[in-house]
Amino acid sequence: MKAPRNRADRASQAGADARSRRRRQRGFTLIELLVVMVIIGLLGALVGPRLFRNVGRSKITAAKAQIAMFQSALGQYKLEVGVFPSNEEGLQALRARPASADYWDGPYLQKEIPLDPWNNEYFYRFPGEYGDQPDIISYGADGREGGEDENADVLSWR
Numbered sequence: 147m148k149a150p151r152n153r154a155d156r157a158s159q160a161g162a163d164a165r166s167r168r169r170r171q172r173g174f175t176l177i178e179l180l181v182v183m184v185i186i187g188l189l190g191a192l193v194g195p196r197l198f199r200n201v202g203r204s205k206i207t208a209a210k211a212q213i214a215m216f217q218s219a220l221g222q223y224k225l226e227v228g229v230f231p232s233n234e235e236g237l238q239a240l241r242a243r244p245a246s247a248d249y250w251d252g253p254y255l256q257k258e259i260p261l262d263p264w265n266n267e268y269f270y271r272f273p274g275e276y277g278d279q280p281d282i283i284s285y286g287a288d289g290r291e292g293g294e295d296e297n298a299d300v301l302s303w304r
Contacts, residue, residue, distance in 0.1 A: 205263035
């Protein structure tokens with residue numbers, strides 16, 4: 147681009163540059179920002195509940211996986227000791243040798259007995275009410291027997 151020849155051309159060029167700069171620096175209007183905020187809010191209202199529903203399902207799946215891990219360890223315990231742990235010994239017998247276990251060759255779990263996904267202890271009962279296996283129960287999010295959805299009990303026999 148050629149340099150302006152006289153003072154009027156330079157002033158005209160400076161005005162054009164200033165207008166161009168203002169156009170590039172101009173931000174969003176309040177209406178544009180409000181429209182974007184409404185769209186984001188609508189998306190959050192539609193997607194959020196679906197995501198949180200999946201969190202509840204994943205906790206139930208995790209509880210089922212932990213119960214299956216306990217059942218496997220209890221099976222190995224019974225093979226070596228001859229009987230399942232009593233109610234008093236509970237799941238802790240998988241980590242620490244109970245006084246009644248002559249042939250205990252544990253620990254049968256590598257880590258401490260975990261809490262259920264809702265930070266409650268698992269309930270252990272032997273003999274179980276549903277077959278010759280011990281009953282292992284997580285009482286769900288509410289920590290009480292019964293309930294629906296995330297509050298429902300996770301049971302070893304189901």
